[in-house]
Amino acid sequence: METGRESVAGTKRLPRAVRERQMLDAAVTCFARHGYQTASMDEIAELAGVSKPLVYLYLHSKEDLFTACIRREAEALLATVAGAVGDPDVPPDERLWAGLLAFFTHAADHPDAWVVLSRQARTQGEPFATEAARMRDEIAAFVAGLIGEAAREARDGAAITERDVTALAQALVGSAEALAGWANETPGVTAREAAATLMNFAWAGLGNLMKGERWSRR
Incomplete structure (x- = not known):
């Protein structure tokens, strides 16, 4: 199983802007489907193809992620x-x-x-x-x-x-x-x-x- 550190290392080839766009795309889908309260950071990370620690590293919190989407x-x-x-x-x-x-x-x-x-x-x-x-x-x-x-x-x-x-x-x-x-x-x-x-x-x-x-x- 990939660790957060390995996931970060494995995604350095992609520019940060591209990776963040993938995360935001996944988050918009999850928030629309489940709503803010029910949407899971685990599902967002899985849909974006990254680890949950990487999502937190880039976008800090669920609130910050939702704000960034809006x-x-x-x-x-x-x-x-x-x-x-x-x-x-x-x-x-x-x-x-x-x-x-x-x-x-x-x-x-x-x-x-x-x-x-x-x-x-x-x-x-x-x-x-x-x-x-x-x-x-x-x-x-x-x-x-x-x-x-x-x-x-x-x-x-x-x-x-x-x-x-x-x-x-x-x-x-x-x-x-x-x-x-x-x-x-x-x-x-x-x-x-x-x-x-x-x-x-x-x-x-x-x-x-x-x-x-x-x-x-x-």
Whole structure:
């Protein structure tokens, strides 16, 4: 049976970054499958193909490992969305569509990561919830920027206040998160279909609001 020392010596040929990526990949799978409390460091090490002492050597503790998973997956999702909406020469509605499609596609392509970010991180208290909230706030900021741009370009865009923009962005992001979870768990629902559903719902409402047509109870 391999000892921790032998395992460390046997893996020196691999760069540390590669070995850590293997550990994080394994950890994301285990945390998504079992949850933070139940996931076992033994299983994570076995899935990564390393010894448990090596996991502790590189990532120190289960809490640190879980935090590292959340940060890595959040950064990957944020980079995907930011890259999709980054062209300032594209109209705001096209950029919003690109961002939504990128968001849903990333969640569909990385279902374990999405479970960790959208469920596990938010239900285990601190410091995990703060990491998840930081990701959500950054995505909401992207969306708010796009809604604000669209409002400024609209003829009656002044009808939307900064508070409206912030509230709408939060509502849209919350809807996207819920819809992504449903889409991932519902056979036959594609990322494009989910993105189109939310885009149609959001843009129709935004269009009326930009015209100053607010709903009121009759």
